[in-house]
Amino acid sequence: MTVPERPVVTVTRRLPAPVESALAERFDVRLNRQDTPLEAAGLQEALATSDALLCTVSDRLGAEVLGVEPLRARLLANFGVGFEHINLDAARARGIAVTNTPGVLTEDTADLAVALMLMAMRRLGEGERDLRAGRWAGWHPMHHLGRRLSGRTLGIVGMGRIGRAVARRAVHGFGMRLLYASRTELPAGEAAALDAVHVELDRVFAESDVVSLHVPSSGETRHLVNARQLDLMPPHGILVNTSRGDVVDEGALVDALARGVIAGAGLDVYAEEPRVNPGLLALPNVVLLPHLGSATVESRIAMGMRALENLVAWSEGRELPDRVV
Ligand code: DGY
Numbered sequence: 001m002t003v004p005e006r007p008v009v010t011v012t013r014r015l016p017a018p019v020e021s022a023l024a025e026r027f028d029v030r031l032n033r034q035d036t037p038l039e040a041a042g043l044q045e046a047l048a049t050s051d052a053l054l055c056t057v058s059d060r061l062g063a064e065v066l067g068v069e070p071l072r073a074r075l076l077a078n079f080g081v082g083f084e085h086i087n088l089d090a091a092r093a094r095g096i097a098v099t100n101t102p103g104v105l106t107e108d109t110a111d112l113a114v115a116l117m118l119m120a121m122r123r124l125g126e127g128e129r130d131l132r133a134g135r136w137a138g139w140h141p142m143h144h145l146g147r148r149l150s151g152r153t154l155g156i157v158g159m160g161r162i163g164r165a166v167a168r169r170a171v172h173g174f175g176m177r178l179l180y181a182s183r184t185e186l187p188a189g190e191a192a193a194l195d196a197v198h199v200e201l202d203r204v205f206a207e208s209d210v211v212s213l214h215v216p217s218s219g220e221t222r223h224l225v226n227a228r229q230l231d232l233m234p235p236h237g238i239l240v241n242t243s244r245g246d247v248v249d250e251g252a253l254v255d256a257l258a259r260g261v262i263a264g265a266g267l268d269v270y271a272e273e274p275r276v277n278p279g280l281l282a283l284p285n286v287v288l289l290p291h292l293g294s295a296t297v298e299s300r301i302a303m304g305m306r307a308l309e310n311l312v313a314w315s316e317g318r319e320l321p322d323r324v325v
Pocket of ligand 1: 056
């Protein structure tokens with residue numbers, strides 16, 4: 001298939017200015033200046049009238065949307081590492097390539113996971129909410145006691161790039177002991193440098209003070225954290241999720257937090273974003289962030305530039321650097 005000399009690329013959401021400018025230099029870009037999420041009809045129109053889409057996690061590119069006729073688009077350059085919002089089988093069947101942006105948001109997402117650990121262990125969200133609501137009557141020794149993070153045991157589920165970046169921070173910054181469950185074990189040198197012990201999933205939950213999730217969303221990982229795993233955790237345990245919401249059974253988590261089965265949670269992702277389970281909203285012992293893992297100027301520019309690299313490679317008929325399909 002030949003790619004037009006100046007392909008039409010629909011950019012589904014507003015991106016940092018340097019990215020939009022770089023895209024416009026190279027392609028006939030259609031920008032979403034209002035930044036309103038495209039519904040199914042808007043996505044289908046883009047698929048029917050553009051050569052490629054630069055899409056994001058807020059675009060639901062399911063089989064029905066990708067079934068549009070006539071189809072013009074040949075590439076979905078996803079702005080983000082996770083691609084569960086794209087039906088890969090349908091993309092493959094329709095001859096649409098899919099790329100993502102791995103590696104460029106690792107450090108920021110790891111930073112946010114550590115921030116959530118601290119927020120949940122030290123009850124910082126509760127403290128801030130109290131102060132803003134005028135409920136702070138001054139310092140006193142028993143006010144708002146949290147728990148120390150340093151020196152605790154961290155359990156990591158999923159030792160990919162982000163899991164490893166979290167592990168480095170936890171071990172070198174907070175002197176934490178490390179257990180992890182992952183399909184692939186760390187290379188011996190790295191495991192030794194982190195003193196990381198590879199264990200079964202259940203042991204991670206049973207023996208960690210904090211469990212941090214770093215697995216992609218898939219049929220296999222859906223509700224990987226459920227009532228059974230939460231029951232294994234110690235009552236002072238904290239769950240942190242910066243991966244994808246559906247990895248956790250949110251109903252079971254609400255129940256565990258409400259009954260004191262675990263002490264708290266720090267969440268950045270939800271099963272039905274942007275809807276947040278009302279049970280979570282009602283609980284004081286959970287920190288709730290609006291999917292901010294990669295939300296830094298640096299990461300968002302790097303993500304855009306990485307998507308651009310994939311678009312350029314595709315337009316030049318080269319191998320796609322971050323091909324998913
Ligand atoms: C990612 O890269 O997957 C982030 O969650 C934003 O989509």
